[in-house]
Amino acid sequence: MRKKERNIICVRKQLNYITLRLEQEEDGSYTGFLKEIDLACNALTSDDVKTQIAKDLWEYANEYMEEFDLYYNSPNRRSHYPYVFSVLMQSNPVSVEKIIG
Numbered sequence: 001m002r003k004k005e006r007n008i009i010c011v012r013k014q015l016n017y018i019t020l021r022l023e024q025e026e027d028g029s030y031t032g033f034l035k036e037i038d039l040a041c042n043a044l045t046s047d048d049v050k051t052q053i054a055k056d057l058w059e060y061a062n063e064y065m066e067e068f069d070l071y072y073n074s075p076n077r078r079s080h081y082p083y084v085f086s087v088l089m090q091s092n093p094v095s096v097e098k099i100i101g
Contacts (some may be wrong), residue, residue: 020100037055054096061087
């Protein structure tokens with residue numbers, strides 16, 4: 001039973017949170033930027049930004065894994081892997097919002 005417990009602890013330590021930076025635009029909308037991964041989006045509210053960027057991140061993570069050799073071997077995208085892994089540990093884009101902060 002100890003080995004199983006250790007595996008769970010390792011997975012928890014691997015979870016990487018993703019930093020969202022929000023800026024309010026002159027028109028009142030919000031633009032969100034992910035610090036660790038080069039993704040951004042604009043929406044009417046900050047909540048809408050988080051929801052949309054979580055969907056975009058979910059799609060990016062799945063694409064990353066579909067084309068793993070290309071993305072992982074690209075110098076500007078290799079560092080994304082731990083974050084992609086964290087995203088894919090979530091069950092859906094709504095769950096991804098929990099690791100964006």
